Amino acid sequence: MSNSNQNLVPKPDKLCRVPRVKYLLKNAAKSKSLRHATQIHSQIVTTNDASVSNINSLLLVYAKCGSIDHTLLLFATTPHASSNVVTWTTLISQLSHSNNPSRALACFNRMRSTTLIYPNQFTFSAILPACAHAPLLSHGQQIHALLLKHGFQTDTFIATALVDMYAKCGSMSLAQNVFDQMPHRNLVSWNSIIVGFLKNKLYGCAIGVFKEFIQKTSLFPDQVTFSSVLSACAGLVALGLGKQVHGSVVKRGLVGLVYVKNSLVDMYCKCGVFQDATKLFCDGGDRDVVTWNVIIMGCVHSQNFEQACNFFKDMIREGVEPDETSYSSLLQASASIAVLAQGTLIHSRVFKTGHLKNACVLSSLVTMYGKCGSLFDAYRVFGEVKDRNVVCWTAMIAVCHQHGCGNEAIELFEEMLREGVVPEYITFVSVLSACSHTGKVDDGFKYFNSMANVHHIEPGLEHYACMADLLGRVGRLEEAWRFIESMPIEPDSSVWGALLGACGKHGNVEMGREVAEKLFKLEPDNPGNYVLLSNIYTRHGMLEEADEVRRLMGINGVRKETGCSWIDVKNRTFVFNVNDRSHSRTQEIYEMLQKLKELIKRRGYVAETQFATNSVEGSEEQSLWCHSEKLALAFGLLVLPPGSPVRIKKNLRTCGDCHTVMKFASEIFEREIIVRDINRFHRFTNGSCSCRDYW
DNA sequence: CTAGGGTTAG
Structure with a gap:
C-alpha cells in the first residue's frame, strides 16, 4: 500500500469530526432511521459537538424519522435552544407538518414572547401551513398582518404559503388577492392556486388558471400541476379536456409518475370510460395503494362489483396493504352485491387491521349491513x-x-x-x-x-x-x-x-x-x-x-325487464328468472310452492291476479306462482337450515301478490324472510312486513 | 442548520 493511498483515509482527529457528523446527519435524514439518529445524538453529546447547527440538523432528523417526541425532548434539553431562531423555525415547521397545527401555533407564540428573537421569512413560511392544516382562517389572517409589518409580503415562498393557507381555509377570494399581488410567481405558486380552486370544488376556475399558466408563463407544468388539473377534469366530467391533458402528460414524459397516473385513471373512471381506465391501470408502471383504490372505486361506480372484489384480492396478492379508502370502497361493492357473509368477513378484516376508527369506513359498514x-x-x-x-x-x-x-x-x-x-x-x-x-x-x-x-x-x-x-x-x-x-x-x-x-x-x-x-x-x-x-x-x-x-x-321498442331474484346459500348465489325451470331441484321447488299455496289458501289467501301481467286468460294465478322471488323462497325453504333467515334479492319492485305470500310464509315456517327489491327492504316476520304494506 | 404545492372515499 502506497503512502499516497494512506493519506486518503480520514484521520480520527478533531478536524475531521465536524464534517463526519454532518455526513452522518444527512444520511440519517435520508434513511429515516430513528436508531441512527439516537446514535448520532449520543455521539454529539460524548464528543462535545453540540453546536447550534448540529442540534438543528438533529432536530430535523428526528422529525423526519416521525418522532416528534424526540424532537421536543431534544429542544427542551438543549441549553440555549430557545435563543436561536433557526431552532425555533425547525421545530415549528416540523409541528406544522406532523398533524400538530395547534402545537405549532403555540410554539410560534412562545417564540414571539421570547425577547430578542424575531421570526424570519423561513419562520413565516413554516407557520402558515399550520393555519392551513387546522384550518384556522383568523390565525392565518393575524399572521398575514404580522408578516406585512415585517415587510415579507413580496417573498415568493411566503406569498405562496399565504395562497395555500387562504385556499385551505376556504377563502379563494383572499387567496386570489394575494396571488394577484405577487411580484414574482414560480411553479409552486401557480400549483397552489390551481390546487386551491380544486379543493374548493371550483373545477372550472382551476382549469381556467391552468390555461392562463400555459399561455402566460414559460414555466413547465409538473406532476403536481397535472394531477390537480386532471382531478379538476374528473370533477367536471370533462373527458375531452382530460384526454387533451393526457396528451400533454405523455408529451412531457410524466405518464409513468404514480401521482399523475392515479389522477389519469381516476379521471377516466369518473368520465365513465372504465375501459380506458382499466387499460391505463394494466399498462404496467408503478402502482401504489391509491392506484388500486381508484380502480376499485371505478368498478363500484360502473357497477362492476365482482370486479371490484377481484381487484381487492389482486391488490393483497401483490403485497399492497389496503388502507381506509380501500375498505370503504370494498364495503360499498359488497353492499351492492349484498352478500351478508362476505360483508361480515370484511368487517372482521377491518377490525383486525385496526381501521375501525375511520368515519368513512364506519359509515360504509353501516350502509353495507343495511x-x-x-x-x-x-x-x-x-x-x-x-x-x-x-x-x-x-x-x-x-x-x-x-x-x-x-x-x-x-x-x-x-x-x-x-x-x-x-x-x-x-x-x-x-x-x-x-x-x-x-x-x-x-x-x-x-x-x-x-x-x-x-x-x-x-x-x-x-x-x-x-x-x-x-x-x-x-x-x-x-x-x-x-x-x-x-x-x-x-x-x-x-x-x-x-x-x-x-x-x-x-x-x-x-x-x-x-x-x-x-x-x-x-x-x-x-x-x-x-x-x-x-x-x-x-x-x-x-x-x-x-x-x-x-x-x-x-x-317504441321498449321491453319490460324480466323479473330475476337471487339467493345466497353457503357462499353460492342461486339465480332464478321468472318461470325458471333450469335448476336441478326444479321439481322439488314447484312442489314446495304447491304445498305453500294450499297451506295459505286455508288461511284466507286469494291470488291477487291484477299483478299477473303476461298471461293467458284464466291462467293468471298460475303465472303468479312462477314469479322469481317465489321460486327463490321455495328454494331457500328447501335448503336452508330450519329457523335461519331467508335473504332474497330482486332486480325489480316486488309484486303485491308475492308480498302477501311472503307474509304468510314467514308465519307458517316461522322464518324471517328478507326481500331486497330495487329500492327497499321488506322484512317479513310472523305474518307481517316491516314496510307495513306501504311501499 | 430553518421555508411553499399533489392523487382516492358517503
Missing part, C-alpha cells in the same frame, strides 16, 4: 362510533328508511340536529323520503323549508321528487301537481314518476294519463311508466286503453 338486510348490525356498528360525523348519521338514517323504519329515521335526524351536526344535501333526501313513507306531510314540509331557510341548501330534483311523492301518497294529487308546476327548476322524470306512482295508488286515471304522457317524452325507454299506466287502465276496466299502452311500448 343493504345486506341487517338493520340490527347496522345499528350495532353505528352505536360503536364515537365521533359521528354527518356521513355516519346520514348513512344510518338512510338505512332506517330503507328498512321501512321511517319514524326512527326522523328521530335519528332530530337527534343529529340536537348534537349540533350540520345536515347535508343527501341527508335531506333520506329524511324527506322517511316523511313520505310515514305519511308525515307537515313534518316533510317543515324539513323541506328548513333546507334553504336554516341550512342554506338549495333543494334539488331528489328533494322535489320526495315532496311530490309525499303529497301524492296521501292522495293530495292536485296539490302535488301544483307543487311540481311551481318548482324553480325543471322537473325531471323522477319528479313526474313519483306523481305517476301516486296516480296509480289512488286510481286517478285522468291525471295518470297526463303525467304518463310527459314521462313518455322524458324517458321513452323506461318500461316502468308504460307498465304503471297500463295497470291503472286495467284496474279501471279500461282494457282497450291498457292494450294501447302496451302496443305503444312495442312500437
